[in-house]
Amino acid sequence: MAANSQFAMAVHILTLLARKGDQNLKSDAIAHSVNTNPVVIRRVLGQLGHAGLVASQTGASGGTRLVRTPENICLVDVYKAVSCGEVFALPTRPASQDCPVGRNIESVLCNLQKAIDRSVAEKLGEFTLARVLEMIDTEDAVAA
Amino acid sequence: MAANSQFAMAVHILTLLARKGDQNLKSDAIAHSVNTNPVVIRRVLGQLGHAGLVASQTGASGGTRLVRTPENICLVDVYKAVSCGEVFALPTRPASQDCPVGRNIESVLCNLQKAIDRSVAEKLGEFTLARVLEMIDTEDAVAA
């Protein structure tokens, strides 16, 4: 496994939580649906908690639940919460300052990166968690 | 170094080539501006060549030059040429098929991924290499 699949996992987790409503869902149960280890789930859950999307309760009969309604959770919020880097990476080594292109390419690329990120954020802003739930149900109905 | 910075490198390279016009530029000279190894440059150049953006000439006084004019090279073309993965990764392990969410999340995420990718491609389609050249020159003028 290489690329960051935390956004995908976060959406999966939030969808499960949305179905549980106000009830707590245990990381173990989530891990079963996602098919991974509960610790991996709790790591993502931690980020979603920091972002104010979910709340967890420790101790017996603990677990996690949504803080907002699915209608009020946007996929941009999820994307920002798990911070899956940028669409493309800026150069790690500084370019040659002797060259006009080298001197200025970084700031140009940086502005471009920001423009792309805004575009992605805008598109992700069009989808709510409620919408994802709908799509899941539609898929399931079609498959049946 | 972690994330894929090939897109950034490709834009840098193409900008240098655009400045050279019809003249061949050697991978060694490009490497100097980008501040990396000539082989790394030739690797990216190979991808740009396959995409039909540049043409290389082997042998003495060889090198690489643009095939199209900077006005006719779009940053989407560059992005596709170096194929910098997707904005977010789909799950690597299949989810539990016992769960309605697990059963259908993948196709929903896949559709979402396609929508995001289209959005990124659209935004990158707004920029030509000629435009990047302009921006570089403007930056340089401001700095002076």
Added chain:
DNA sequence: TCAACTGTAACTATACTTGTTACAGTTATG
């Protein structure tokens, strides 16, 4: 013929992500 290039394979170093185990801290429940 030779020097100067490109193309590409192979290897190393680095770094990131995931999966896993382990354990401290918290809390409902009998």
Added chain:
DNA sequence: CATAACTGTAACAAGTATAGTTACAGTTGA
């Protein structure tokens, strides 16, 4: 109030992608 059931998090192993580097075969102009 003791215990079992959770979460939160640290620590480590394994797998994998990228960048950098060396080496060398193939091509070509002088």
